[in-house]
Amino acid sequence: MDTQGYGRLRRKIMTVTLVFSLVPLFALGFFVHLQFSKTYHDKIARNLERTVDNRQKALDIFLDERVSQLKSLAYTHSYQQLSDPAQLNAIFNVIQTNSKSYVDLGVIDQNGEHMAYVGPFSLKRVNYKDEPWFHETMLKGQYVSDVFMGFRKFPHFIIAVMRREGDRTWILRATIDSEAFSSLVRGIHAGELGDAYLVNAEGVLQTSSRFAGPVMSKLSMALPSPTTAGNKDGTIIEERPVKDRTMIVGMAWLQRVPWLLVIMEDPKEELSALVRAQSIAAAMVAGGILLIITGAALTARSIINKLIKADREKAALDASLMQSSKMAALGKLAAGVAxxxxxxxxxxxxxxxxxxxxxxxxxxxxxxxxxxxxxxxxxxxxxxxxxxxxxxxxxxxxxRMEPMQENVSLNLLTDQTLKFLESEALHRNIEIIKRLDESIPNTTTDMAQIQQVILNILDNAIDAVGSDGSITVSTGKSENGREIYVAIADTGCGIPKEKLNTIFDPFFTTKKVGEGTGLGLAICYGILEKLGGRIEVGSEEGKGSTFTVFLPLV
CATH class of the missing domain: 1.20.58 (Methane Monooxygenase Hydroxylase; Chain G, domain 1)
Structure with a gap:
């Protein structure tokens, strides 16, 4: 096909593709526009109210579960049992298996003395009689503290349960992993300008805030009274100015502790999707059109490239058939001479x-x-x-005789083959270095044909070196353990990089006219292919070449 024919084919493909693709694309864009308009007309405030209510209940459930779990431990075990460090450690390991939210666990007597402790800190025998939480627990029977520093010197909060056992009063206290608790709060905020955190009645942050500061920072925002309820669930939704922006703020007090859950969202950020809907739809349509045009052009180019490739493969096949004819004629000639x-x-x-x-x-x-x-x-x-x-x-x-199957020692065969050319190498002052691996096993192959391969490569190496050089012959086992090899490396002139892909073609030679037929490596390649082996070559012009013959271990 000529160039004009390729051009007509390309135009036809692009026309058909555009006609059958643009109509459904415009229909899709219109449908997406309608769906976006309907979806983003819902009220953001109601969604925020639902989020605050659900998260407040989840936080209360988290605290209730931990208090109940601590109560169960205190009232199902005696002071004697829990004050035993080994048994306390076993119990701690059990509850840690079901919940990773505990940092440590301790038993404290009525005088504030830490009688037993399991955890990462050295707190045994520490006295808590002057700590506010100790008095609150002794007074109320159970207590969930605010976040404080304490003896650990890092922000944390505790849950403590008191039990009276006869004339003895004692407290079972656990430190809660603030990171596990904070993870329930983090991730609530939506968008780049949203925020979510917990704050106590005094305005001290109980979890870190994106914009208000780290945990235990003082919050400047006015807080509603714990008795204030925006609806029957106690959720408050209102707009407040926060850092030069008007934010929709959802707030709800927790039932277990006097902590306020605060979730903020920027209404402009939430409504921006509706504003961007038309531009997104237009961008999608434009992108779709561009994609279709690009696809049509690429498809046409792909078809034309395949046609060109088919023509080239046909030409290469014709050349290969001609070479095969030459090789057949050469085979007949060789057979006649033999x-x-x-x-x-x-x-x-x-x-x-x-x-x-x-x-x-x-x-x-x-x-x-x-x-x-x-x-x-x-x-x-x-x-x-x-x-x-x-x-x-x-x-x-x-x-094309079938190869013989003989037990061949590659080292012995290589050594014998080297003897054929030792005198030639000595005459040219070429040093032959042998590095034969004695541990390689024998293989089953045609000894005569492998010897011919090694002899041809050695002969080429001697011609490449010329004089005053060296040839290193080494044997060994491949890395995968499935092959043995003989490598012949010379210090000759090397092979140009652009010719490495053609050195195994029949009648190709790098030697001067009259010095080579170009059949040696082609015959070697054919022999190894027939025997199930392979040959690799590495060369750098001016520094020499390395031919490696691999034989399968049979």
Whole structure:
């Protein structure tokens, strides 16, 4: 498809997308506008009244539960039991399992002496006879204090219960975690300008306030009388000026203690949603239109890119088929050469064997060079076998022969392969460094083909170094423990970064014209792929290359 065809397709996609998307978008915007108008016409004051009433009841229930729990402990256990530190600690652990709001627990006798204590502070034997809460508890039987500093030197409040047991009077007292209590108050306020806190009848904050200050600060705002009730539930809703703003304030006195719950909301902030409703709807419509246009453009581009990608893949497939044809032709040529070379190799091996047979009948004393001739015949046979192995590999390359399954020691195979090129490396003054891991296990693979892979890579490394360098050959086990590897690192010229992705392609070579066919690494890649292995390469131009051959442990 030409460029004009791509342009027409893009315009069609965008037109259809806009027509079928804008109508439902405008309908949605109109519906959202109506819903916002209905929702935000409710009275903020009634919502605030409900919030204050619910939170006041929750705080009273919290305090009632703690007082009842402390009473139950005092009247179900004797003084003797609770004054035992071990038993008191066990009881404390039980109640902490059900409620994390207690900081400590203590038993105090009628003289104010702390007889038993469990908690994080060193308060045992502390005398409380001069503390106001002690006298209030002895007088009223139970007492919930305001927040105060006390011996702990940090703000807290206590719940104390008195019990008369025969002629003995004693008090069970618990410190309440002010953080757990404050969490019931925090989070009530809405928006950035809202606030919620507790204050006692003297105007001292019992919990921290966002704008009035920390706990135990003095509040300047006038408080209603505890007897004042705005409705049957005792909730007061009114508007008050607070820091140059008119705030809607909801207040209610707690039933258990003379603390006032105060919740403030800024009416402008609450009503701003209604004011912003139309602008939000307009922004949504504009954003939707922009999103649809962007989506249409991206969709059209995606389709065109896929078409272009398909054309490129087709061209790459054609090139791959052509390369496959070249490789097939090369395989036939290699097979023909191997077949022609095999015949003279067979004759040479038979002649060497015949010479060895003749030597058996000779008298060693009469024939001066019998041993040298026998050694030469053995070398002829050895090198003929080696040449036949090469031709066998050429036949395998041409005929795609199935790999053999042999128990192979990678260290031994690497060491044997290095011996083939030791003289060449010595001639070029190239040092070969071996770092073979003796602990790696054997694997099952085709020894001849793996030897061909190692030989090709070593030969390339020698050519890359040229002279006066080094080649490091190391073996080991992969990190996942499923593979063994042989790594060949040279100090040669390296491979340019842009060519790393093409070095395994057939007929690609970095050598000079006439010095390489570009088939060595392609053959190595094909062999390893057939054997279930893999090859990795790392290189930096001017600093050398490292080829790592991985073989699966079977």
């Amino acid at each position: 077949h022609e070379v095999n015949n003279p190799l067979t004759l040479i091996r038979e002649s060497a064997g015949w010479i060895k047979d003749l030597l058996v009948d000779e008298d060693p004393e009469k024939m001066l060079h019998l041993e040298e001739i026998d050694t030469a015949a053995n070398k002829i046979e050895m090198h003929v076998d080696r040449a036949k192995a090469v031709t066998h590999r050429m036949l395998g390359f041409g005929r």
